[in-house]
Amino acid sequence: MxxxxxxxxxxxxxxxxxxxxxxxxxxxxxxxxxxxxxxxxxxxxxxxxxxxxxxxxxxxxxxxxxxxxxxxxxxxxxxxxxxxxxxxxxxxxxxxxxxxxxxxxxxxxxxxxxxxxxxxxxxxxxxxxxxxxxxxxxxxxxxxxxxxxxxxxxxxxxxxxxxxxxxxxxxxxxxxxxxxxxxxxxxxxxxxxxxxxxxxxxxxxxHEQAHVHDTLHMRTIVHTFSKRIDVERFEQFLKDMPDTIYRIKGYISFTHSQDNFLFQYSYGMPLYLKEQMKMKNTLVFIGENLDHQKLRAELESLEEQTTN
Ligand SMILES: Nc1nc2c(ncn2[C@@H]2O[C@H](COP(=O)(O)OP(=O)(O)OP(=O)(O)O)[C@@H](O)[C@H]2O)c(=O)[nH]1
Structure with missing residues (x-):
């Protein structure tokens, strides 16, 4: 829809x-x-x-x-x-x-x-x-x-x-x-x-759909992971990402644990909280002048690098 x-x-x-x-x-x-x-x-x-x-x-x-x-x-x-x-x-x-x-x-x-x-x-x-x-x-x-x-x-x-x-x-x-x-x-x-x-x-x-968000100043990108992610790779991704990403929030699950986490990231500070309910692994990114396609490709590569 x-x-x-x-x-x-x-x-x-x-x-x-x-x-x-x-x-x-x-x-x-x-x-x-x-x-x-x-x-x-x-x-x-x-x-x-x-x-x-x-x-x-x-x-x-x-x-x-x-x-x-x-x-x-x-x-x-x-x-x-x-x-x-x-x-x-x-x-x-x-x-x-x-x-x-x-x-x-x-x-x-x-x-x-x-x-x-x-x-x-x-x-x-x-x-x-x-x-x-x-x-x-x-x-x-x-x-x-x-x-x-x-x-x-x-x-x-x-x-x-x-x-x-x-x-x-x-x-x-x-x-x-x-x-x-x-x-x-x-x-x-x-x-x-x-x-x-x-x-x-x-x-x-x-054909220009991919660029839709490029016209916006402050952009949001929503990404849903289809599998569990390696926590070390995810933390490396956080370290490498541009500092114009102000905020990330959502749910994520990692390969090392059966738990599902509520993830909050605000101005450089990540926070993981165990989530009792089973949630879809969706993260929302909010930032300025983001390269939408590059970010999306990096998130997809986190999934590719995961073995299970
Ligand atoms: N002269 C003039 N008055 C305007 C103009 N636009 C709005 N106003 C008037 O300014 C007043 C405030 O307008 P609102 O639309 O209520 O403003 P607002 O931003 O919703 O106000 P708050 O909800 O209090 O923050 C009203 O009396 C409007 O009629 C304009 O272009 N020129």
């Missing part, structure tokens, strides 16, 4: 995420695609849920940020949605203080990562907020930069309030921080849906 497209809508508080979501949903309705939405809000009460039409499946994750305190809830809700509905796409509206990579991480559970196809991290930038960023605390400024740096698509929003000269300055500042991202200027986050679908345009050409 075709994987469900996943879009992460990121951007600082008030940047225009809900406005963008409304624009997207009205365009998706015309295309008659089956869409679901996950909305995350920091507070106890959902303010923006009225923006989603009643017929669209909506899960609200309140009272915390999916990138940290309520990561597990996002996993559960995504899993439920994938089981409950036959969808074309899921849009996640993050809180204004979410780190896009952490949200991506929270979405990519090894239990269902193969059923999802991450299409884009879309970051909205509030033009005035960007101009005033020096008034923010260091932490918030860092967050604002991260939201820009890790986006596949950057929408410089609220440009109705800018002069032509200001627009030019902001565009060059943002492009300097994220050279690969596609930058568009918007008013009320108004863009044609086709501008968000980076992968679809390429996926149409079947």
């Amino acid at each position: 075709k994987p469900v497209e996943l879009y992460i809508l990121s951007g600082f508080l008030g940047a225009g995420k809900t406005t963008l979501l409304q624009n997207i949903l009205s365009q998706e309705k015309i295309l008659k695609r089956k869409i679901a939405v996950i909305m995350n809000e920091l507070g106890e009460i959902s303010i923006d849920s009225n923006a989603v039409p009643q017929e669209t499946p909506l899960k609200e994750l309140l009272n915390g940020c999916v990138c940290c305190t309520i990561q597990g809830q996002l996993e559960v809700q995504l899993d439920n949605m994938l089981k409950e509905y036959e969808l074309d796409a899921i849009y996640i509206e993050t809180t204004g203080v979410a780190h896009p990579i952490e949200v991506l991480d929270a979405c990519m559970s090894p239990l269902f990562a193969e059923k999802l196809s991450v299409q884009a991290i879309v970051t909205l930038i509030d033009a005035n907020r960007w101009q005033d960023r020096s008034s923010l605390s260091i932490q918030l400024r860092k967050l604002l930069l991260e939201q820009v740096q890790h986006a596949d698509i950057l929408l410089l929003n609220k440009v109705d309030r800018l002069s032509e000269a200001e627009k030019a300055t902001l565009v060059s500042e943002i492009q300097a921080l994220n050279k690969n991202g596609k930058l568009l200027m918007t008013e009320f986050a108004n863009i044609p849906l086709s501008q968000l679908q980076i992968n679809n345009r390429i996926a149409k050409k079947q």
